Amino acid sequence: MLTGRAVLRRSMRAQRGRILAAAALFTGYQAGEAAVPILIGVVIDRAVATGDAGALPVWLGLLAAAFAGLSLCWRFGMRVGTLAGVRADRELRLAVAARALDARGGGALLPGEAVSVATADARRTATVNFLVPHGIAAAVGITVAGAALLAFSVPLGLLILLGTPPLLLVVRLLSAPLERRGAAQQERAAQAAGVAADLVRGVRVVKGIGAEAAAMARYRRTSRESLDATLHTTRAEAGYSGAVIVVNGLFLALVALVGGRLAASGEITVGQLVSAVGLAQFLLAPLGTFGEITAALAAGRASAARIAGVLAAPAAVTGGDDEVTGPVSGELVLTGVRGPGLSGVDIRVAAGESVGVVVTDPAAATALLRYLNREADPESGHIGLDGVGFGSLDPAALRAAVLVSPHDADLFEGSVEENLSVRASPTADLARVAPATRVDQVAEALPAGLASAVTERGRSLSGGQRQRVALARALLADPPVLVLHDPTTAVDAVTEAGIAAGLRELRAGRTTVLLTSSPALLAEVDRVVFVDRGSVVATGTHARLMAQNPGYREAVLT
Numbered sequence: 001m002l003t004g005r006a007v008l009r010r011s012m013r014a015q016r017g018r019i020l021a022a023a024a025l026f027t028g029y030q031a032g033e034a035a036v037p038i039l040i041g042v043v044i045d046r047a048v049a050t051g052d053a054g055a056l057p058v059w060l061g062l063l064a065a066a067f068a069g070l071s072l073c074w075r076f077g078m079r080v081g082t083l084a085g086v087r088a089d090r091e092l093r094l095a096v097a098a099r100a101l102d103a104r105g106g107g108a109l110l111p112g113e114a115v116s117v118a119t120a121d122a123r124r125t126a127t128v129n130f131l132v133p134h135g136i137a138a139a140v141g142i143t144v145a146g147a148a149l150l151a152f153s154v155p156l157g158l159l160i161l162l163g164t165p166p167l168l169l170v171v172r173l174l175s176a177p178l179e180r181r182g183a184a185q186q187e188r189a190a191q192a193a194g195v196a197a198d199l200v201r202g203v204r205v206v207k208g209i210g211a212e213a214a215a216m217a218r219y220r221r222t223s224r225e226s227l228d229a230t231l232h233t234t235r236a237e238a239g240y241s242g243a244v245i246v247v248n249g250l251f252l253a254l255v256a257l258v259g260g261r262l263a264a265s266g267e268i269t270v271g272q273l274v275s276a277v278g279l280a281q282f283l284l285a286p287l288g289t290f291g292e293i294t295a296a297l298a299a300g301r302a303s304a305a306r307i308a309g310v311l312a313a314p315a316a317v318t319g320g321d322d323e324v325t326g327p328v329s330g331e332l333v334l335t336g337v338r339g340p341g342l343s344g345v346d347i348r349v350a351a352g353e354s355v356g357v358v359v360t361d362p363a364a365a366t367a368l369l370r371y372l373n374r375e376a377d378p379e380s381g382h383i384g385l386d387g388v389g390f391g392s393l394d395p396a397a398l399r400a401a402v403l404v405s406p407h408d409a410d411l412f413e414g415s416v417e418e419n420l421s422v423r424a425s426p427t428a429d430l431a432r433v434a435p436a437t438r439v440d441q442v443a444e445a446l447p448a449g450l451a452s453a454v455t456e457r458g459r460s461l462s463g464g465q466r467q468r469v470a471l472a473r474a475l476l477a478d479p480p481v482l483v484l485h486d487p488t489t490a491v492d493a494v495t496e497a498g499i500a501a502g503l504r505e506l507r508a509g510r511t512t513v514l515l516t517s518s519p520a521l522l523a524e525v526d527r528v529v530f531v532d533r534g535s536v537v538a539t540g541t542h543a544r545l546m547a548q549n550p551g552y553r554e555a556v557l558t
Contacts, residue, residue, distance in 0.1 A: 002312040004305030008128060011088045011304075015129050018084035022133035025077030030141030030286065032070025037278025038148050039063045045271030077133065085130035092122035092307060099311050117310055121303035128300040135293045138286030145279045152272045153262050159255060160283070167251055167287070241295075248287045255280045317377050320392035328401045328480035329386055330511030332372075337381035339367040343534030344381070351386075354504065354512040356525040356542065360532045360555050365485065365515050372483050372513070373404035385481070403479035407486040409470040411458030416443065417450040419458075419469055425478035436502025437472040438495050463490035471499070481511040488518055500524045517556045519546075530555070 012019060043059045096118040142160065150157020256277060263273035329351035337345045341364030349355045359365045370376045371383060374395045383390045390398060411419050420430065420439070434440040442465045446452035458466045471487045488496040497520045503512075504524040514521055522528055522542040530538040530545060530552045538549050545552040 002308045004301050004303075004308050007092075007304040007308045007311065008125065008300060011092060011125060012129055012132065014091060015084040015088050018080050018087070019129060019133055022077050022081035022084060022130075023136040025073045025080060026133050026137030027140045028073035029070045029077060030137040031144055032066050032073065033282055033285070034141050034144040034148065034279065035066045036063065036070075037275045037282060039066060040278060041269075041271035041273075041275030043271070044274055045269050077137075081130045081133050084133075085126050088129045089122050089126035092125055093118045096122060096307055096310050099313060114310075117306055121306045124296075124299045124303035125307060127296055131293045131296050134289050138289040138293075141286040142283065145283055149276060149279060152276060153259075153268050155262065156255065156259055156276060159258055163251060163254075167247060170247055244288070251287070252280050252283060255283070317374050317395055318391075321394055322388070322392050322397075323394055324385075324388075324397045324401045330480045331386050332402075332481055332511060332513065333382075333384045333387075334371075335382045335384075337368075337371065337378045337383065339371065339376075339378045340364070341534055342367055342378070342531075345531060345534070345536055347529050347536065349511055349513060351511055352509045353527065354507060354514070354525040356514045356516060356522040356528040358517050358522070358528060358530050358552065358555055359515065360551075361534065364531055364534060368515060369404055369406060369483070369485055372402060374398050374402075401479060402481040402483065403474060403477055404483040405470060405474040405485065405487065407489065409474075411454050411461070411466055411469060413456045414454055415448075415451050416446065416454055416469060419454055420450070420473050420476055422473065424473075424476040428476040428478055430472075430476065433472050433475050433506065436506050437468050437475065437499055438491070438502075439468050439472040441495075442468055464492075464495070467491060468499070471503075475503075475506055478510075481513070482507065483513045483515070485515045486518070487514075487516070488521065493520070496520045519556050522556065528552075 039059065039062055043063065046059060096114070100114045100118070146157055146160035148157075149160050259268070259273060259276035259280070262268045263270065263276075268276070330349075331351045332347075332349040334345055334347040337347075341359070341361040345364075345368075347355075347357070357365075357368070359368070367376075367378075371378050371390075374390060377391065385393070385398065385402060412422065416439075424430075434443070442461070443449040443452075445465075454460055454469075458469070461469065467487060467490045471484070474482060474484065488499055491499065496518065500518075500520045501524060503521070512525075514525060516522065519542070525542070527539060528542050528545055529536055530549065532551055532555075538545055538552060540548075542556075546556070
């Protein structure tokens, strides 16, 4: 099973080159920082204390060179390290987004919760890639400082080299509560984001049924739980930071005390004492870095575990690797398909045929759309395209051949024209599609025509305008098989009749399936399949079924 540690290792392995390059540059920076107090001590002993005016410029020049080198190492190290973190963040976000789309039971995660995992958790996990080079460099800096102090005085060097491991162990123990609280806080924050996004998405329904108070109470409860978890985590972070400062301060005070006693007894020179004090101050940074890295690792592991939970979710569909080869004729066959609202449906759509499907159970329509879009597999039965089973085809290749446009198809932020051309076929003709779908009327009603801006999910357009743009977008894709679900429920009867005629003309000779109960659309298809109580009970033209089947007549007229 995929774990958080495995996610962290995989992320770091993908950025291994940049991490090593950043570590080398930061190591140069830390070595330069450690060399500065050593050089200052040498200047005092070799030039100032001896009064050698000629030696002073030489050592000052070396000091300036050390500053220039550490500055360049820091600059380029930050550049490479930041790139490693940003690239890792991008790869994690893409992986989470892809798995969230393909995971079984796509509703297991609320949309806001999935966004939280793909953004906040991915960022925390990727931050580890940026901080690991700092940790490597900090270890080198401590080693250089320890070796220098060992050269000055064995007691000082041993104090640094033997005292640092226990210090790091204490810091690690102090971070354990932070990791536990961080995981809880991230979980609560994701849940709050998920509930918020869910409520915004369904705000019209909530208002329509008068459930605003219940919805707000639910969000307040979730938000309060998230706030409480955040406050607990913040207190833990504050306590952890304070404890790390105290531990580091006590350790450095001990180093300064030992160094001072050695200088007072004459065992080290004044310059060496200055170097020792400077090195002790220098150690604040790498020791503090260890504290920061430990805290980041705690948060990163918690976030990586959440990412692992998404990535390890079983796929909604397991599919073959076969591509759709050759021209697709578009024959669609459903045999014994069972699922929610379906109890063994058999439907055959010939290549180039337009078929209407009327169902009395909304669950059946939803199931058919999910199966045809390969978002899920039926509980039993078989679906095939041109004689090849859906299960043996690559899902992405299948979706390119069979385009399913749901009733609530979303638009994207941008212009109307950009939405129309997002998947347009090279042979698509907007001049024909626009009047057939009445998108030309939408353009006339907008201030900038097709160049008019569309806000997120198309909320700046009316329901009817959104439907017409979504329908035109699907037709411009010109797939071999097009499946439409109630594409005209938000338009008036006159517009619907015009769209029905235009749809028949544009899709002539191309396989089209319409899941709808609209008489205007059903009157224009070649054949209608009536599914009642989970089974196909009648097949024929719309006119014949209206005249001979009372159940069908009731389904399309009520």
